[in-house]
Amino acid sequence: MKKFLKEEPQIYFSNDNKKIIKVIKYFCKGCGICIHFCPKKVLDWDKDFKVFAKNPNDCIACYLCELMCPDFAIFVEKEK
Amino acid sequence: MKKFLKEEPQIYFSNDNKKIIKVIKYFCKGCGICIHFCPKKVLDWDKDFKVFAKNPNDCIACYLCELMCPDFAIFVEKEK
Amino acid sequence: MRQLLSGNEATAIGAIKAGIRFFAGYPITPSTEIAEYMARELPKIGGVFIQMEDEIASINAVIGASASGMKAMTATSGPGFSLMQEGIGYACMAEIPCLIVNVQRGGPATGLPTKPSQSDVMQTRWGTHGDHPIVVFYPYNVLESFYLTVKAINTAYFLRVPVILLTDEIIAHMREAVELPEEVEIYQPKRKKKSPEEFLYYSEETIYDSEVAYFGEGYRIHISGLTHREDGFPTNKPEVIKRKLDRLKRKIEDNKEKLWDLEYQDIGAEVCLISYGISARTALEAKYIFEKEEKRALGYIRLKTIWPFPDKPLRALLKSAKKVIVVEMNQGQLINEIERAISPEIEIIGVQRYDGEIITPEEILAVI
Amino acid sequence: MRQLLSGNEATAIGAIKAGIRFFAGYPITPSTEIAEYMARELPKIGGVFIQMEDEIASINAVIGASASGMKAMTATSGPGFSLMQEGIGYACMAEIPCLIVNVQRGGPATGLPTKPSQSDVMQTRWGTHGDHPIVVFYPYNVLESFYLTVKAINTAYFLRVPVILLTDEIIAHMREAVELPEEVEIYQPKRKKKSPEEFLYYSEETIYDSEVAYFGEGYRIHISGLTHREDGFPTNKPEVIKRKLDRLKRKIEDNKEKLWDLEYQDIGAEVCLISYGISARTALEAKYIFEKEEKRALGYIRLKTIWPFPDKPLRALLKSAKKVIVVEMNQGQLINEIERAISPEIEIIGVQRYDGEIITPEEILAVI
Amino acid sequence: MRKEIRIAGTGGQGIIFAAIVLAEAAGIYENKYVTQIQSYGPEARGGASKADIIISDQPIYFPQTQELDILVCLSQQSLDEYVKKLKEKGTLFIDSYYCKNFNKEKIKTYAFPFSLVAKEKLGRELFANIILLGSLARFTKIVSIESLKKAISHRVAPQFLAINEKALMLGYEIDQL
Amino acid sequence: MRKEIRIAGTGGQGIIFAAIVLAEAAGIYENKYVTQIQSYGPEARGGASKADIIISDQPIYFPQTQELDILVCLSQQSLDEYVKKLKEKGTLFIDSYYCKNFNKEKIKTYAFPFSLVAKEKLGRELFANIILLGSLARFTKIVSIESLKKAISHRVAPQFLAINEKALMLGYEIDQL
Amino acid sequence: MKEEIKNYLRLDERFPHILCPGCGIGTIANILIRTFNELNLDKNNICLVSGIGCSSRIPGYIDCDTFHTLHGRAIPCAIGVKLARPYLKVIIIGGDGDILAIGLSHFIHAARRNIDLTVIIVNNYNYGMTGGQVSPTTPKGKFTYTTPYGNLEEEFNIYEISKSAGAIFFARSTTYHVTHLKKVLKKALTKKGFSVVEILSQCPTLYGRLNRLGDAVKMLEEFKNRTIDISLIKEPGEIPSDKIIIGILLDREREEYCEKYERLRKAINEKRD
Amino acid sequence: MKEEIKNYLRLDERFPHILCPGCGIGTIANILIRTFNELNLDKNNICLVSGIGCSSRIPGYIDCDTFHTLHGRAIPCAIGVKLARPYLKVIIIGGDGDILAIGLSHFIHAARRNIDLTVIIVNNYNYGMTGGQVSPTTPKGKFTYTTPYGNLEEEFNIYEISKSAGAIFFARSTTYHVTHLKKVLKKALTKKGFSVVEILSQCPTLYGRLNRLGDAVKMLEEFKNRTIDISLIKEPGEIPSDKIIIGILLDREREEYCEKYERLRKAINEKRD
Numbered sequence A, B: 001m002k003k004f005l006k007e008e009p010q011i012y013f014s015n016d017n018k019k020i021i022k023v024i025k026y027f028c029k030g031c032g033i034c035i036h037f038c039p040k041k042v043l044d045w046d047k048d049f050k051v052f053a054k055n056p057n058d059c060i061a062c063y064l065c066e067l068m069c070p071d072f073a074i075f076v077e078k079e080k
Numbered sequence C, D: 001m002r003q004l005l006s007g008n009e010a011t012a013i014g015a016i017k018a019g020i021r022f023f024a025g026y027p028i029t030p031s032t033e034i035a036e037y038m039a040r041e042l043p044k045i046g047g048v049f050i051q052m053e054d055e056i057a058s059i060n061a062v063i064g065a066s067a068s069g070m071k072a073m074t075a076t077s078g079p080g081f082s083l084m085q086e087g088i089g090y091a092c093m094a095e096i097p098c099l100i101v102n103v104q105r106g107g108p109a110t111g112l113p114t115k116p117s118q119s120d121v122m123q124t125r126w127g128t129h130g131d132h133p134i135v136v137f138y139p140y141n142v143l144e145s146f147y148l149t150v151k152a153i154n155t156a157y158f159l160r161v162p163v164i165l166l167t168d169e170i171i172a173h174m175r176e177a178v179e180l181p182e183e184v185e186i187y188q189p190k191r192k193k194k195s196p197e198e199f200l201y202y203s204e205e206t207i208y209d210s211e212v213a214y215f216g217e218g219y220r221i222h223i224s225g226l227t228h229r230e231d232g233f234p235t236n237k238p239e240v241i242k243r244k245l246d247r248l249k250r251k252i253e254d255n256k257e258k259l260w261d262l263e264y265q266d267i268g269a270e271v272c273l274i275s276y277g278i279s280a281r282t283a284l285e286a287k288y289i290f291e292k293e294e295k296r297a298l299g300y301i302r303l304k305t306i307w308p309f310p311d312k313p314l315r316a317l318l319k320s321a322k323k324v325i326v327v328e329m330n331q332g333q334l335i336n337e338i339e340r341a342i343s344p345e346i347e348i349i350g351v352q353r354y355d356g357e358i359i360t361p362e363e364i365l366a367v368i
Numbered sequence E, F: 001m002r003k004e005i006r007i008a009g010t011g012g013q014g015i016i017f018a019a020i021v022l023a024e025a026a027g028i029y030e031n032k033y034v035t036q037i038q039s040y041g042p043e044a045r046g047g048a049s050k051a052d053i054i055i056s057d058q059p060i061y062f063p064q065t066q067e068l069d070i071l072v073c074l075s076q077q078s079l080d081e082y083v084k085k086l087k088e089k090g091t092l093f094i095d096s097y098y099c100k101n102f103n104k105e106k107i108k109t110y111a112f113p114f115s116l117v118a119k120e121k122l123g124r125e126l127f128a129n130i131i132l133l134g135s136l137a138r139f140t141k142i143v144s145i146e147s148l149k150k151a152i153s154h155r156v157a158p159q160f161l162a163i164n165e166k167a168l169m170l171g172y173e174i175d176q177l
Numbered sequence G, H: 001m002k003e004e005i006k007n008y009l010r011l012d013e014r015f016p017h018i019l020c021p022g023c024g025i026g027t028i029a030n031i032l033i034r035t036f037n038e039l040n041l042d043k044n045n046i047c048l049v050s051g052i053g054c055s056s057r058i059p060g061y062i063d064c065d066t067f068h069t070l071h072g073r074a075i076p077c078a079i080g081v082k083l084a085r086p087y088l089k090v091i092i093i094g095g096d097g098d099i100l101a102i103g104l105s106h107f108i109h110a111a112r113r114n115i116d117l118t119v120i121i122v123n124n125y126n127y128g129m130t131g132g133q134v135s136p137t138t139p140k141g142k143f144t145y146t147t148p149y150g151n152l153e154e155e156f157n158i159y160e161i162s163k164s165a166g167a168i169f170f171a172r173s174t175t176y177h178v179t180h181l182k183k184v185l186k187k188a189l190t191k192k193g194f195s196v197v198e199i200l201s202q203c204p205t206l207y208g209r210l211n212r213l214g215d216a217v218k219m220l221e222e223f224k225n226r227t228i229d230i231s232l233i234k235e236p237g238e239i240p241s242d243k244i245i246i247g248i249l250l251d252r253e254r255e256e257y258c259e260k261y262e263r264l265r266k267a268i269n270e271k272r273d
């Protein structure tokens, strides 16, 4: 099976570029779970009722959004 | 449903006529349960490998034979 | 009162009107609305709704309730219907009336759960093991879903057999505006007059419309799925077994004329469409398009009774036909019966579809 | 080596010879000896025997084992066979080969557990929901119980379908002296050559004798009972579904000639007996009695393949027949197929029995 | 006169309910022949993605829509998928709040932000379906607003009747907002 | 030559085993055509009440006995039930220990107390079935005693072979006891 | 024959019954009708339901409403009877295979729902009717025709399963302990809700023979020697591992299903008034 | 997308998957493949088996051997797979209806046999796939389309049933407790024998809506607030009755079936040599 994404993820960087939040927008169903449970209120809805990183700088890379998302739509990377 | 027995039971009396052991011989399959568990060894096999009361006088009317028989073949009555 | 109802709702309403007071079932698309309706309504009228742990439990609970004198039914679709087969056979053998609704979807296996199909037609006849004639009705609109449900239940109790109401996803889910009667005629089985000592579970004298007794009425009946005698107790005696199985057959054979229900138009025409259920609606549409365009009649026969198969009436209706087009949503099931029933001189064509889409009038027109 | 074996034993031996290494089943008279044989023998040869909690579990365990590359089977009788219907449909849909032995007893329901019957013939064809062609073989003696088992298993794997070996209480329990071969030819499915990335669960290019991959081989296959695409994943697309269901049909349609197996004698005669299984033995006996007494030939055809129904060969064989007598232990099942298959000019009579006793030669002679 | 209507969108938008109300208005309160069918996803979960209504003066046999007279789309996806089923002279209704890409020229199109109106005027988006019914009555005359009112009062619990009627009228007068 | 033989009695008397040995002796060691079938009670419990063997020079089609050439009865009940199936010139074997009522005149009858012999000479009644096979060989010649021996050695575990052979010979010489 | 026994039997030409000599199932039938008698149960108000198996043949001989259903399906059939006629005393009797193999799911769900049924499980450690195959209660290592090398599977603890499923009553007895059996049956039959009685029963013809346990008498001796009554156990730890506990192991209360249903019906109708 | 995630997914045009917005089943799939990853499980050696239901749709998206069987029949199918290929890690995933209603008997017998399988029960308290009907885990009083007046039946305690059936491991977690969930899944997947993980999962579309529980977020908040980890409980008595216990409730050892079978085969062949 060839693996593919129909669309490229949306990428949000923190100012220091150490944290990256990726959203596969066409996977996101806008359930709001990540938005609600993000401890730092990093995320919010965009105009299409999908998620976007409003405050990427606040992200502490706790990965909760990534782990709780039911739709494989959000991923967080942190430079080590 | 009309209830019937094809054959009359065999009847064994104790000498004082106070205890009666009835065997429905054609029901008896000769399993020996009553014979074995009778505390007074009242019962034994007859020549057809069915049960008969050998020592009806010894019967103490404990009803064990009657209760344990799988074939409704033996009944004990005691005058009160 | 005119109402907008789906086929499933009409079936549920018809069932209650015909006296059903017990429903045991297990959810399955596209039949679930019947169960849901019953869950709401039965407790209001002293009835019982119970969702069982599976379809096997459901059909057996239905059998138990019916044997206890509560008119009983279940509803399911292909996978559940397959699981019910053993129980349906039991109901045949033990002569326990009940209604089983099979709302067909695509198969085999899980298949196409949300799409219509007519591919269980042969299974309704031959799904369980052993020799077992059966009665199957098939409505083609919402109103008929009501009336055939009533007929199915009355038939079940008149013959003491399980009866199957076969429908399909479209007929079940489609809503139409209908006017239902307040009351329907209900067949009431003759109640036993004999004493418990004389009463027989079934009597060889009356094959149908017979006296019945239920559990809990002091008749101390015995019901068994083994081959049995009139009093219900098991037997291995060939002559008794033969009479019993002949009886099961005769119930339906003797009443064929009563059970057969067909609708037809313009049967004098050279070409005749034969269909049932959702496909018959397409056939009718095709007929009118054809007649408008071609200015000549097209014959049309619709089967409401699938089993016992109406071979005799079909033969009679098709006396002057040259060509018959059998329209059904499967790989060709009832067409085989039709082939056997009618004169070998008549050409037979099947218009079949089994991809989840209903047949269109154009597909029929293309082969006329 | 000549041995005295029962039909059930011969079936079990044949199955092992043909490569069966997995048996999951549930006891039921008159099939149980097959399970018992497997319980003794399979662990000796690296195989697995497991008695499951019921027949539904059994057929599904068989499906799981077969999908994992172990040749697998089960054996049952009417009630269990009814319970297996959903699973059989799954095996059809998901293209999982396996052998199901149905040793018939009297039905419906619990029926006549210890007596022979041939009343599941139509159920083997139409027992599960949905459109599903099937292959069914029926032996008539102990030796053939062996050979047809082997053929059934090879067919199952060649076509990737469940195959049913239908027998009856007499054929299963009767002992005869037979000489079995040491080795039999075993069909081995083509092993996948494509990489897991390119491999398809089934390919529309090869309808049978196709490449297969099993669980645990690194192909990461997906098997589903939903209508599905070549890669095994569900689809609702009408054109894909049609191709899939056509494929299921074509597997068997295209191989009819290979699957059909009939035995016949004196087919030039005016009257011809047609039968199968235990009833065919009576028919043969009747034939010889008749010929001895009447000094003229009596035609005789025996079906070893019940499904796909051998309509074409029958038609050909019966070209000069005037009268056909169909001998079967049921209320008339295969006679309906025969009626449809052969010329309407030929008179058809059924000799039927369904009281637990096998048909006697005299009953046949009486209608010639 | 046979009119084929489709209402389409995503689950949760009350599409079937709107279809039922429309069918009931025409079938019960205007004594027309109607059929209403819907299609849905795996087994029966969630809502439907589309619901079709046929309204006719004559008995309806073939219950499937073939060429739509009216198409109502509450989502972009449904618009993309079904617009080709619309007759050349058909009428398109779209929720402009969700459907951004469409070609207004080719077909007669009514585009209103039903969902936005619902949210803003009634506090909850879920009234969009009722609002659109009001507009449908106004612009297509396929049923009268009175019949819709009756149908709604039959289908809706008394405590929600007022707000639903308000929604209906909002739709009926949507161009005057 | 088609010979129809029935062995009948009650469950636990080893009737099927005797039938199998007999069929094997004829079918395997004397190369005859044989069929052996039995009937049994509800489902499959207990033993059989009767087992039929057909031995023939020609293929056997119809596998059911119609008129018995030989009937062996190990119980009174089976004797009462099946004696009418015996041919006029047929041979009857009975276990005189269990079958008391029979009419010796009408048919050729061999009556020996097989069970008693088994109990007295071998300590266990369950050898009655093998003893009767020995007698069968001796008096009917339906199979040879050698073939029976071979069949027994094939069917019986080595440690029980000697006693079974002894039983066989006891039967073969039963009139000399 | 005593009148009170005769009263509950269908004495006809089908007697003697079809069970093997010495089979414990006959004893169970015997004690069952004595229980009916002592409880003064009207035979017109009893419905005895069974599936398929040797044990399931009991109802056919008892003079009340009797229902010989499919293999494994006694419980759903009984549920149908009970819900339709809640006033009936509905009793299920069946084998370990019938109730705990093919019928297990029904058993557990009926317990969960707490439907007023008494289930009598005749545990003869194997499938009698089909000729001696392994069952969910065959002890590990024991021989049957489908475990020719000894059973690999762990057997069921019917008590544990019954308890966690939600049964309100569980007792175990044997065909040796006839008076004890009568006592626990009496108790079970007076409970309102789902009650279970497991009865260890000898199958000398198959299980006994295949495991060289001797005849019926020997097997009953074993029941006598291997069991210990729960009332005699003071400390939970003190039960020797080779002993089988008999007696009432579970006795509790929980609202019954038919009563709940009746309450629901009333509530709906009151609301509508 | 992260490579380790991508590795275990069948990323094709079937994404986004068919589950409703906010459905917990997606989260479970997410955590499951992370568990595979952290355990370093070779995806060629995993067989994921399911029945029919929303939960049963998970395998179709995961890149290993996957087996979408009939409703309720995942366990017997999995048994076939496991016995044929004992080296495979065979995991069953299914809904409360699939495994505990129609499939219950298979579940219990597999536990009794202690076959090396891990069963993941997605408990969303109702039948999702068919549109919201009562299931064996629907709490008493709750609304579904077949309990329009509130559920009359007592719900299952899956832990009790698993334990008495013979499971060697049982843990409960929720879709809120994602790291906890990963931890217990890891543990379950490393056990040899029959292990069970019950995951409470939100079905906002049906169960949530019918019981006015709010959206997915609200339902997750409820999981957070209503649960208590077993490791925090000191005294058995101290658990508030409205709390749901999560964590590892059972962890024991018992010989596994495939190993026993292998031992049997060896024993037979040694005897024959």
Ligand SMILES: Cc1ncc(C[n+]2csc(CCOP(=O)(O)OP(=O)(O)O)c2C)c(N)n1
Binding pocket: D026, D027, D028, D029, D055, D079, D080, D083, D110, F043, G052, G053, G054, G055, G056, G071, G094, G095, G096, G097, G098, G099, G122, G124, G126, G127, G128, G129, G130, G135
């Ligand atoms: C569906 C079905 N499967 C199998 C059978 C065969 N069968 C009859 S009784 C029985 C089991 C008997 O064992 P148990 O329930 O323990 O009763 P017992 O005879 O031991 O009292 C089986 C498997 C059947 N009748 N129906």
Ligand SMILES: Cc1ncc(C[n+]2csc(CCOP(=O)(O)OP(=O)(O)O)c2C)c(N)n1
Binding pocket: C026, C027, C028, C029, C055, C079, C080, C083, C110, E043, H052, H053, H054, H055, H056, H071, H094, H095, H096, H097, H098, H099, H122, H124, H126, H127, H128, H129, H130, H135
């Ligand atoms: C034999 C059979 N009966 C019924 C169904 C219909 N059906 C599909 S899924 C399902 C239950 C779904 O509930 P659950 O197992 O809890 O899974 P969920 O959807 O909640 O995840 C049912 C009854 C079926 N497919 N097959």
Ligand code: SF4
Binding pocket: A027, A028, A029, A030, A031, A032, A033, A034, A035, A050, A051, A068, A069, A070, A071, A072, A073, A074, H022
């Ligand atoms: S949890 Fe996932 S699906 Fe839900 S809003 Fe966030 S990214 Fe979208």
Ligand code: SF4
Binding pocket: A021, A037, A038, A039, A040, A041, A042, A043, A058, A059, A060, A061, A062, A063, A064, A065, A066, A076
């Ligand atoms: S990683 Fe944690 S802090 Fe960062 S966006 Fe996700 S939930 Fe918020």
Ligand code: SF4
Binding pocket: B027, B028, B029, B030, B031, B032, B033, B034, B035, B050, B051, B068, B069, B070, B071, B072, B073, B074, G022
């Ligand atoms: S217990 Fe009954 S059957 Fe057994 S020997 Fe005694 S009377 Fe006869």
Ligand code: SF4
Binding pocket: B021, B037, B038, B039, B040, B041, B042, B043, B058, B059, B060, B061, B062, B063, B064, B065, B066, B076
């Ligand atoms: S009543 Fe007691 S003492 Fe008397 S015969 Fe029976 S068992 Fe023996």
Ligand code: SF4
Binding pocket: F045, F046, G018, G019, G020, G022, G023, G024, G025, G054, G055, G124, G128, G129, G202, G203, G204, G205, G206, G207
């Ligand atoms: S086989 Fe066993 S259980 Fe069945 S009747 Fe005989 S002894 Fe009893």
Ligand code: SF4
Binding pocket: E045, E046, H018, H019, H020, H022, H023, H024, H025, H054, H055, H124, H128, H129, H202, H203, H204, H205, H206, H207
């Ligand atoms: S119906 Fe419920 S369980 Fe199913 S996908 Fe939707 S939210 Fe999830």
Ligand SMILES: [Mg+2]
Binding pocket: G053, G095, G096, G097, G122, G123, G124, G125, G126, G127, G128, G135
């Ligand atoms: Mg048993």
Ligand SMILES: [Mg+2]
Binding pocket: H053, H095, H096, H097, H122, H123, H124, H125, H126, H127, H128, H135
């Ligand atoms: Mg669920």
